[in-house]
Each structure stands twice: as C-alpha cells, then as structure tokens.
Amino acid sequence: MSTNNNSSKLDFEIVLAKFESSLTDEEDTELKAYIEGYEELYKFFTLMGTIFTFVSKDLVSKMEIMNELMSESPEQFRTVKRMIEHEKNNELLTKKGYTSGSRTLLRLHRGLNFIKEFLQGVSGIDDKEGTATVCRKAYEETLAEHHTFLIRNGAKMAMGAMPTREQLLKKIISDDPKDIENVMQTVPKVLVVLNTVFERIDSVYTEHSLHELP
Numbered sequence: 001m002s003t004n005n006n007s008s009k010l011d012f013e014i015v016l017a018k019f020e021s022s023l024t025d026e027e028d029t030e031l032k033a034y035i036e037g038y039e040e041l042y043k044f045f046t047l048m049g050t051i052f053t054f055v056s057k058d059l060v061s062k063m064e065i066m067n068e069l070m071s072e073s074p075e076q077f078r079t080v081k082r083m084i085e086h087e088k089n090n091e092l093l094t095k096k097g098y099t100s101g102s103r104t105l106l107r108l109h110r111g112l113n114f115i116k117e118f119l120q121g122v123s124g125i126d127d128k129e130g131t132a133t134v135c136r137k138a139y140e141e142t143l144a145e146h147h148t149f150l151i152r153n154g155a156k157m158a159m160g161a162m163p164t165r166e167q168l169l170k171k172i173i174s175d176d177p178k179d180i181e182n183v184m185q186t187v188p189k190v191l192v193v194l195n196t197v198f199e200r201i202d203s204v205y206t207e208h209s210l211h212e213l214p
Contacts, residue, residue: 008043008047009043009047009172009173009174010040010041010043010044010047010172010173011040011043012173012183012186012187012190013186014037014040015037015040015041015190015194016186016189016190016193017037018033018034018036018037018040019033019034019037019190019193019194019197020193021033022034022037022197023193023196023197023200024079026079026081027200028079028080028081028082028200029079029080029081029197029200029201030078030079031066031070031077031078031079031080031083031105032070032078034080034197035063035066035067035070038059038063038108038112039063041112041115042056042059042060042063043172044115044172045059047171047172048168048171048172050158051158051159051161051162052158053158055111055114055143055155058107059107059108059111062104062105062107062108063108065099065101065104066101066104066105066108069083069099069101069104073086077101080105080200080201080204081204083101083102083105084102084204084205084208084210087100087101087102088208093210093213094213094214100213102210102213103213103214105201106205106210106211106213109198109201109202109205110142110143110146111143112194112197112198113142113143113198114138114139114142114143115194116191116194116195116198117137117138117141117142118134118135118138118139119187119190119191119194120138120191121133121134121135121137121138122134122165122168122169123184123187123188123191125165126165127164127165127166127169128164128165128166129164129165130162130163130164130165131162131163131164131165131168132159132160132162135159135162136156136159139155139159143155169184
C-alpha cells in the first residue's frame, strides 16, 4: 500500500511499480508502463513550480505524443525496440510531417536522466543543506549539453532558488516527517529501477545510433 495518500504529491511507490513493470524479459521496455511511470514522476516538476521550467516545459507534450502514437498503433508502439524497428524499417525517423516516437522518447529519456541524477544527489545530503549544488551538478552532467546557451543561463539562475532538502521533500512528498521517512526508504529501490530502465533504453539508442536524432 502507498505511504503517501495525497494524490497531488509525488508517489514513489507508483513510480517504482510502473517502471518495474515496464521491464520485459526480452531486455526491452514497455512504453505504456514507462509513460505511466513518467506521468507520476512528472509531478516532481509541477510541485516545484516555475523553478524547473527549463526541463519541464516540453515534457508534457512529449508524453501526449507518445500516448497518441500508442493509441493509434498499439502493436508498433508496444515496446521501445518495436517502435525503433518500425520507424527505421519504414523510413519514418526523419520523414517530413511525421512526429517520430523515437525522437520524442529520446527527449523524455534525457529528462529521466536528469531526474534520477538529481534524486540521487538529494538522497546523499543532509536535511538542512541546499539542493542547488546537486541540482546544478545533475543538470551539467545530463541536460546541459542539449540546451542552448540562453536556456543554460536561465537554468543556472533558476537553480539559485532551490530550497533545502527538507523543504524540497515537504513540497513533493508530505508535511509529515513520518511520511517523508517512509517514502525515502523506497527511493533507493526507485533509483535502481530508473537506472536499469535508463541504461536499457540508452543501449538500444546506442545500438541504432539514434542519440543525435534532430
């Protein structure tokens, strides 16, 4: 049972369950469960307000695109490998007028990398410490290389408003310290699963040389 009863807050148990269930026996990733897990994880950005606009501004549209593609062609977009093979075999990756699922997922994939690295950093600091340093480190190691100079500068400015770890956890989890303590016991498991999902998808994109999709 979930330890967090506030549906507006981020429920790490839902994140864990969805991303775990996305991992198939064929070293593949089921897209429906991945997007459902991502939708819950996205609450992190909405709960933090405008601070993370530099990351979150287009994630919603990417999730909507993936849901549309899965709805229109459920078999072709059932898993990551099927999607990439379908779009490659039909020369859809760079086709004009076509919104590529592989390209769309790549943007979500990069965002997931940032989220997991930031959560990892937050897990390793004290309650009274600020989260700006770990946020900046996570950003520079993940998303920064994909952003323009202006976005990078805006991101650095936004990070200056980051709260302490204690304030951040209250905002995204609960005001109750017991709830926070219970939820934080789940976070290491969540990070293991997010890393597994990320590495699995990353290896598929590497195999097909798709990391630089425009």
